[in-house]
Amino acid sequence: MWAFLGSDVLFFGTLIATHLVYRGKSVSGPAEGILDIPITTISTFVLLMSSLSMVLALSGLQRGKMGEARFWLAATALLGSVFIGFQMFEFTEFAKEGLTPRTNLFGSTFLVMTGFHGTHVAVGIFWLWSLFFSTFNGKIHQGNALEVEIAGLYWHFVDIVWIVIFGVVYLVGAYGAEEHVAEGAHSAVAILGLG
């Protein structure tokens, strides 16, 4: 799993790098200013709390408390679903305002990057429900908690990718868009004070 996560770091790295390189270079349609920080803060908090419920599920299973493990596995999957709901709401609002993957460079790079992250979350939700139901037929028990720990690694990875996207793309990106539009210098390097 760690080898897969290492490769996924490079995968998301290329998507984030591409988005940052093309920041501030869209010549038409809505761009960085369209990001809704309050809504995304809530969805970020939901995903952070799903990491807590994931690790509590593993902790319960390792201590042989099956009821606790089942409760927190289901809670993690549900919190993940809430996050996906927020993302669908965000994408729908963007579409209403005219931002699609074909609108401009911002739309292409942002929606591909966050779309792939959402796909990872969706895969994780299916994985969590399969583990949840496997606790009832005896396939998942205290003796093979490693199965849940591996799924947990994947889930926490999805969380840390979002931590980076929220910090670098949403907060820094939107902040840069508001602060530097007048100066015409909202490239990533300029925002960092290095340009």
Added chain:
Amino acid sequence: MEHLAESHEHHPGPRLYITVAVILGVLTAVEVGAFYLELSSWIVVWVLLLLSITKFLMVVFFFMHLRMDDNRFSLLFFVPMVIMVSVVVALLALFQNLTR
């Protein structure tokens, strides 16, 4: 595998996990608060980046248990991370020069 089995016994309990989650929540609130502060832009941006890195490392070391796992797992994860950050920095520097 034996090492992994041993490391499970040393995993921290729910109290530490909840403490880490509370700190992560507070750091997220500070991030959003900093976003709305009217300070010099590059100061806010670097604060946001530092807070993101702190949250990232807390999840990796406490929730993913990397601080108590085999060092080879750390290598598998952090070597691609260094490569990724280098690629991002190099591309930003390159494109900044090309589009100036």
